[in-house]
Amino acid sequence: MLKIQEIRELIKLIDQSSINEFEYEQEGAKITMKKGVEEQPEVQQTPQAVTQAPVQAEVPQQNPQTVEEKPEPKSEDEKPGKEMDESLHKIESPMVGTFYASPSPDEDSYVKTGDKVSNDSIVCIIEAMKLFNEIEAEVNGEIVEILAENGQLVEYGQPLFLVKKQ
Amino acid sequence: MATTIREKLISLLSDAGGYKSGQKLSEILGCSRTAVWKHIEELRKEGYVVEAVQKKGYRIITRPNNLLPGEIKHQLNTEKLGQEIHYEESVSSTQEIAHRHALNNAPEGTIVIADEQTSGRGRLGRSWHSPKGSGVWMSVILRPNIPPQKAPQLTLLAAVSVVQGVQQVTGEDAQIKWPNDILIDGKKVVGILTELQAEADRVNSVIIGIGINVNTAAFPDEISNIATSLKIASGTEIERAHLVRSILEKMEKLYTLYLEHGFSPIKLLWEGSAASLGKRIRVRTIAGELYGKAQGITEEGVLLVEDDLGTVHRVYSADIELTQKS
Numbered sequence: 001m002l003k004i005q006e007i008r009e010l011i012k013l014i015d016q017s018s019i020n021e022f023e024y025e026q027e028g029a030k031i032t033m034k035k036g037v038e039e040q041p042e043v044q045q046t047p048q049a050v051t052q053a054p055v056q057a058e059v060p061q062q063n064p065q066t067v068e069e070k071p072e073p074k075s076e077d078e079k080p081g082k083e084m085d086e087s088l089h090k091i092e093s094p095m096v097g098t099f100y101a102s103p104s105p106d107e108d109s110y111v112k113t114g115d116k117v118s119n120d121s122i123v124c125i126i127e128a129m130k131l132f133n134e135i136e137a138e139v140n141g142e143i144v145e146i147l148a149e150n151g152q153l154v155e156y157g158q159p160l161f162l163v164k165k166q
Numbered sequence: 167m168a169t170t171i172r173e174k175l176i177s178l179l180s181d182a183g184g185y186k187s188g189q190k191l192s193e194i195l196g197c198s199r200t201a202v203w204k205h206i207e208e209l210r211k212e213g214y215v216v217e218a219v220q221k222k223g224y225r226i227i228t229r230p231n232n233l234l235p236g237e238i239k240h241q242l243n244t245e246k247l248g249q250e251i252h253y254e255e256s257v258s259s260t261q262e263i264a265h266r267h268a269l270n271n272a273p274e275g276t277i278v279i280a281d282e283q284t285s286g287r288g289r290l291g292r293s294w295h296s297p298k299g300s301g302v303w304m305s306v307i308l309r310p311n312i313p314p315q316k317a318p319q320l321t322l323l324a325a326v327s328v329v330q331g332v333q334q335v336t337g338e339d340a341q342i343k344w345p346n347d348i349l350i351d352g353k354k355v356v357g358i359l360t361e362l363q364a365e366a367d368r369v370n371s372v373i374i375g376i377g378i379n380v381n382t383a384a385f386p387d388e389i390s391n392i393a394t395s396l397k398i399a400s401g402t403e404i405e406r407a408h409l410v411r412s413i414l415e416k417m418e419k420l421y422t423l424y425l426e427h428g429f430s431p432i433k434l435l436w437e438g439s440a441a442s443l444g445k446r447i448r449v450r451t452i453a454g455e456l457y458g459k460a461q462g463i464t465e466e467g468v469l470l471v472e473d474d475l476g477t478v479h480r481v482y483s484a485d486i487e488l489t490q491k492s
Contacts, residue, residue: 007438008437008438008439011434011435011437011438012438015435015438033434035431092366094314094315094364094365094366094367095314095315095317095318096315096466096482097318097482097483098451098452098482098483100290100452103291104290104291104292105290105291105452106291107291127482127483128318128468128482128483129318129319129321129322129345129346129467129468129482129483130289130318130321130345130346130358130359130360130483131317131318131320131321131360131361131362131372132359132360132361132362133314133317133361133362133364134361134362138366150452151451151452151453152453153482156315
């Protein structure tokens with residue numbers, strides 16, 4: 001069987017060549033390489049990720065409950081009624097990644113509860129694979145609750161902030 | 167962007183055909199001989215050595231190692247990438263300038279490049295050492311028609327492009343440390359940081375910031391054991407414009423492949439240059455540390471790390487350290 005290093009070399013060589021398809025067989029082990037091919041057998045791993053996503057996607061629906069169950073005295077006072085809650089705007093994560101409340105660890109958070117925000121106010125950063133996405137409020141209003149913690153992994157579509165629209 | 171007279175002039179004087187007379191240059195460029203002469207004087211001020219021989223004409227015999235648009239565009243073989251170049255002698259960060267251009271509808275493939283960055287940035291607000299004249303500090307604007315959650319794949323694509331460009335120009339085999347740090351001899355030579363301008367369901371622009379230590383002779387003490395340059399690694403001075411051209415050409419090819427066939431072919435190439443796969447690594451995140459074996463990456467580019475109890479963790483954001491030498 002080929003060593004991983006040899007396979008790497010092969011990939012490089014084939015990439016630089018005009019060969020589009022390559023097959024190699026030895027002692028029952030077989031390597032097939034195709035250039036510019038969409039589906040790979042490894043795609044098998046993806047279903048895991050996909051099945052995870054729907055589970056996480058349910059979180060938004062459960063969220064009103066989560067808000068009500070929070071034991072913090074502050075949210076007790078401001079505990080929104082059901083109709084109130086629906087009027088709140090949710091800022092959701094557009095991708096899976098790490099939630100950062102501030103531009104760097106030694107700086108203040110972009111926003112805190114009670115802050116006024118406008119359309120283009122940056123409220124947080126989501127990072128994945130060193131791609132940084134500055135999330136804007138996209139509404140005018142006041143931050144009522146912050147639903148994610150600094151450094152936490154958030155899912156696609158997960159609510160990050162509740163904003164009382166103006 | 168239209169080719170400027172200067173860019174044409176550089177190209178004409180670099181032709182293998184030899185000398186061009188002042189008369190001929192003025193005809194081709196459509197300006198007076200005095201204007202031609204002024205342009206040539208400008209080139210000389212920038213470090214070009216322009217030879218002038220009576221009755222034959224002019225030709226360039228030595229090019230300065232600069233990153234001026236004319237120098238990069240000369241022989242650049244791309245459709246989009248680098249066709250519009252914003253060059254700055256010194257900027258705070260090319261990412262900042264690129265953001266402004268992206269918001270002002272700069273076309274896909276526009277690059278911002280500088281000879282010096284006074285506050286180059288890394289991950290989590292860290293600074294990136296980018297001294298004058300020695301590196302390539304640039305930002306590339308892409309506008310892919312993909313949902314925002316796929317955009318992180320482009321950071322891995324960028325890493326593969328730079329590895330290929332470095333290989334072509336220097337002959338050095340660089341390796342990628344997840345997700346997109348580029349190492350030679352285990353030391354960092356390139357950093358890539360990408361920013362996204364997006365709405366909830368569509369990408370406006372992806373701005374890929376690439377910092378390359380090219381001809382850096384030495385590094386400050388605090389980073390000298392973890393950083394290197396192409397010159398230190400290869401032992402020769404590298405022509406920066408050539409490196410930029412090569413990276414842009416590789417990136418355009420891979421980007422076209424990506425838009426047509428998705429991430430799978432990019433993943434294969436990425437794995438072909440990966441430094442950490444199969445090895446023990448330390449994963450540091452803002453939430454804590456994790457030790458384990460780097461198993462591979464998913465179809466999204468997420469790193470899979472198996473800890474000592476056999477649990478596989480999906481890592482989206484972290485600093486990786488190789489704890490095991492190859």
